[in-house]
Amino acid sequence: MPETIVQDAHEADADQYVKHHFATVDQQMDADTLGMWTFLITEVLFFGGMFAAYAVYRERYPEAFAATSEFMNVKIGAANTAVLICSSLTMAMAVRSAQLSRTGALIKYLFGTLIFGSIFLIVKAFEYHAKYVEHLIPGPNFHPDNLAPQLMHNAQLLFFLYFCMTGMHAIHMVVGVGLLTFLIIQSYRQQYHATYFAPVEMIGLYWHFVDIVWIFLFPLLYLIGHWHW
Amino acid sequence: MDTNAKAHSHVHIPTVRILVLVFVALIAGTAITAEVATINLGEWNIVVAMAIACTKATLVAWVFMGVRFTSQLTKLFCVAGLVFLSILLLITFSDYSTRGWTYHAKTWSTNKSEGDSKTWPADKITSPAK
DSSP, X not given: OOOOOOOOTTGGGGXXXXXXXXXXXXXXXXXXXXXHHHHHHHHHHHHHHHHHHHHHHHHHOHHHHHHHGGGSOHHHHHHHHHHHHXXXXXXXXXXXXXXXXXXXXXXXXXXXXXXXXXXXXXXXXXXXXXXXXXXXXXXXXXXXXXXXXXXXXXXXXXXXXXXXXXXXXXXHHHHHHHHHHHHHHHHHTTOOSSSOOHXXXXXXXXXXXXXXXXXXHHHHHHSSSGGXX | XXXXXXXXXXXXXXXXXXXXXXXXXXXXXXXXXXXXXXXXXXTHHHHHHHHHXXXXXXXXXXXXXXXXXXXXXXXXXXXXXXXXHHHHHHHHHHHHTTGGGOOOOOOOXXXXXXXXXXXXXXXXXXXXXX
C-alpha cells in the first residue's frame, strides 16, 4: 500500500545542502557545531587573558579599582546588559524559526537581534564619549575630578583594561552585526529552512558567546566598589 | 534509501516557553547583580557577583546555545575549554600570588662565617606579601 508522505519542499533534495565530503546533513551539522565550539574555545582563552590581567591588578590595587566605580554609569551598564540579553532571546528565537522553516519569523527575529545589537553599540559609543569628556582615557590627559591623587596612577590601569575589554567586546559585536546582515539577506533569498539552517545556528552560537562575555564584564567593570556610595 | 535519509533526523527544537524562562532568569540575574553590588559584603561581593554571572553564562550555554542537545563530543570540547581557561588562570595566579615568597640567598662565599646555609637567620627569609 503506497504511503503518502507529506514533506517539506526542501527536504526531498537535501543532497544539495550536503557538501561532498559529508554523508548526511546531520553529520555536516555535527562537524559545523564542533568546529564552531573549537573556535569559541580560542575566544574564551583570548578574553581569558584579559580577565587574568584584570584579576591580577585588581588583587594588587583594590582601592584604586574600587574608586573607579564612581565614574561608571551603573544604570546605563545594566540597561545595556538587558538589551544584550534581549538580543540573545531574539537570536535563539531566530534559530528556532529557521528550524521550523518559518522564514517570515526568521527575518523578523534577525532584525530584532540586529536592532538590539545596534542599540548596545550606540549606547557604548555614548559611554565612551562621556569617558573622553571626563578625562578618563588612560594617558597624558588622564585627570578625572574627585579621584584621590595617590590612586590616580593605578586607576588608569582599570580604565586601560576597561577600554581593552569593552573595546574587544564591541569589535566582536560589530562583526556580529555584519554577520546578522548577511543572515538577513540570505533569509530574504529563502536560503534557510528545516533542512539547512547551519549558518543561522553557528552565528547564533557566536552571538550568545559575545553575550556571555558581557555578562562577566558588567559586574567586573561597573560594580567593583559600588557599595561605597 | 528513501529521499529523506539525508535530512535532519534528530533536530531538537527548543520550546518558546524554555527560551522565555531563561530570558526572564537572565534579566532577574542582572537586576540581582546590580542590587547586591550596593550592599557591602566585603570579600563576598565579588564571590556573589561571579556566582550569578557563572549561573547566567551556564543558562545561556545550556539552553540558548543548545549544549543540552549537542553530541557528547561537543560537550567534551566545552568542558575542555573551561579546563584550558582554569589552567590559564591558575598558573597566572600561582605566579603572582607567590612572588613575594622568593628566598633571597646570600652571595656564595668561601668564608665559613658568612656562607653557612644551615643557620639562616629568620629575618633573612622574605615572608609572603600580605
